[in-house]
Amino acid sequence: MADEMDPANNLPAGYVPPKVWTWDKANGGTFASINRPISGATKEHVLPVGEHPLQLYSMGTPNGVKVTILLEELLAAGHAGAEYDAWMIRIGDGDQFGSGFVELNPNSKIPTMADHTLDPPVRLFESGSILVYLAEKFGAFLPSETRARAETFNWLMWQMGSAPYVGGGFGHFFAYAPIKIEYAIDRFTMEVKRQLHVLDTHLTSHEYMAGSDYTIADMAIWPWYGSIMKEAYSGQEFLGVEEYVNLMRWVDRIGAREAVKRGRMVNRTFGKPETQVRERHSARDFEVNREDMVEERGGVRV
Numbered sequence: 001m002a003d004e005m006d007p008a009n010n011l012p013a014g015y016v017p018p019k020v021w022t023w024d025k026a027n028g029g030t031f032a033s034i035n036r037p038i039s040g041a042t043k044e045h046v047l048p049v050g051e052h053p054l055q056l057y058s059m060g061t062p063n064g065v066k067v068t069i070l071l072e073e074l075l076a077a078g079h080a081g082a083e084y085d086a087w088m089i090r091i092g093d094g095d096q097f098g099s100g101f102v103e104l105n106p107n108s109k110i111p112t113m114a115d116h117t118l119d120p121p122v123r124l125f126e127s128g129s130i131l132v133y134l135a136e137k138f139g140a141f142l143p144s145e146t147r148a149r150a151e152t153f154n155w156l157m158w159q160m161g162s163a164p165y166v167g168g169g170f171g172h173f174f175a176y177a178p179i180k181i182e183y184a185i186d187r188f189t190m191e192v193k194r195q196l197h198v199l200d201t202h203l204t205s206h207e208y209m210a211g212s213d214y215t216i217a218d219m220a221i222w223p224w225y226g227s228i229m230k231e232a233y234s235g236q237e238f239l240g241v242e243e244y245v246n247l248m249r250w251v252d253r254i255g256a257r258e259a260v261k262r263g264r265m266v267n268r269t270f271g272k273p274e275t276q277v278r279e280r281h282s283a284r285d286f287e288v289n290r291e292d293m294v295e296e297r298g299g300v301r302v
Contacts, residue, residue, distance in 0.1 A: 011181060030176035034094055039106060045098030050085030050281055057089050057101060058111035060268030062223035063127045067111045069219045069263030070134055070141065076259040079138045086266050086280040128160045131216040141216050151210040155217035163224045165191045175233040192228065193239060199225060200244040218254055226251045262286055
């Protein structure tokens with residue numbers, strides 16, 4: 001026990017946590033420039049408002065993609081009231097700390113949304129909250145039958161509680177941390193593989209997460225775990241994702257949906273230009289404002 005507690009074995013060697021932690025802005029890591037221990041706005045910035053009742057302020061990370069998938073699924077199902085404007089929030093540039101964004105979301109995280117069908121508009125933040133709000137507003141993708149509804153919420157809340165281990169845990173230490181720490185990588189790899197096994201086991205006997213119906217639970221889980229199975233953090237070989245056959249079947253099924261393909265493109269800033277629609281103000285943007293087309297026009301959106 002004494003050897004285990006020897007500060008010489010810590011990383012860095014000799015490190016001992018201080019009695020009171022203080023913020024060091026130069027703490028390293030990919031996202032060091034935007035992480036801070038305080039909340040609130042750092043600059044004045046009024047958010048733009050488009051012509052549609054639903055105004056989304058987001059970026060094409062897994063949490064943002066959850067919402068754009070649901071919006072595109074609602075439109076595909078004929079809910080014209082789900083038309084929306086999707087504005088880019090560049091989290092690497094600190095857009096989420098603008099005064100207008102913080103007014104909508106005091107937590108300064110994407111996605112956030114304003115529903116202008118009411119006056120004053122309804123503010124919405126946290127991706128799970130937005131999914132539930134929209135599903136209830138349009139009466140879609142959230143079962144009314146008690147057991148199916150409960151199962152949908154079970155898996156939605158599972159995702160909300162589990163994903164931080166994927167992104168903030170495994171993703172951070174495997175891909176983004178300034179140094180590779182075996183203990184941290186092993187700790188979070190074990191948990192991510194456990195989660196993948198939870199999903200794979202469940203999908204052995206279920207077509208979708210809540211049973212036979214496609215719901216907001218699938219839309220919440222797919223952006224995170226579909227990415228882990230396919231591309232995220234370049235960790236697929238390391239995680240041995242080929243083990244999870246039932247999960248991969250589900251990932252491929254969800255990913256083949258046209259609305260999912262569109263939702264995944266919105267506010268996307270990475271990957272091939274033809275997979276990106278930086279801002280979405282109508283369905284036409286998928287036809288004329290993909291980033292490859294915008295680049296060909298010298299940056300002009302039409």
